[in-house]
Amino acid sequence: MEYKGYLALKFLNFDEAASREQRRLQLLELEKMKLTTYESSKLYKERVKKYHDKKLLKKDFQPGQPVLLFNSRLKLFHGKLKSKWSGPFTIKKVRPYGAVELCDPQSKDPERTWVVNGQSLKQYYGRAMERLNNVLYFKLE
Known part of the structure; x- marks a missing residue:
């Protein structure tokens, strides 16, 4: 059983085109995950900033007050x-x-x-x- 898995792995390693394509797909998937993480982080920061800015009150002070x-x-x-x-x-x-x-x-x-x-x-x-x-x-x- 192990021997067949080893042969399949060995077969993939010898086939340069297949291993190159598999590696390219893995890198693209990793880049896509990174971009979605950045986007969700950006949206979270915008929501938190909007919440905190809403809590700040506009205070109008005059000299002598x-x-x-x-x-x-x-x-x-x-x-x-x-x-x-x-x-x-x-x-x-x-x-x-x-x-x-x-x-x-x-x-x-x-x-x-x-x-x-x-x-x-x-x-x-x-x-x-x-x-x-x-x-x-x-x-x-």
Whole structure:
């Protein structure tokens, strides 16, 4: 039984035209699979981009407007009572491509400004807010 399979394999190897044609068909099939993979990956990326772009909200900010800033680096305390939004801050200048220049109205230096992404801001509708400062002392041993 094995001997017949070996003869068939040997026969294919000796027939150059048949083995060349078989190899060409295998390469074409492999190329077709590669192209369909690229196409499906491209379609998936387009759908994910459309979904994420739909989730982004168009925010229109004006200079002088009070806003709250999302504090993404607040990882020290995990708790329900700790707010992730800090502020209110005042918009000094709106830059192109969603960048916003903020200033702190309660700061001692009114010229101190910084630039943040407009997606991390939300409009502040409340009244004046009293700020609380937390001081943490760590004992180093």
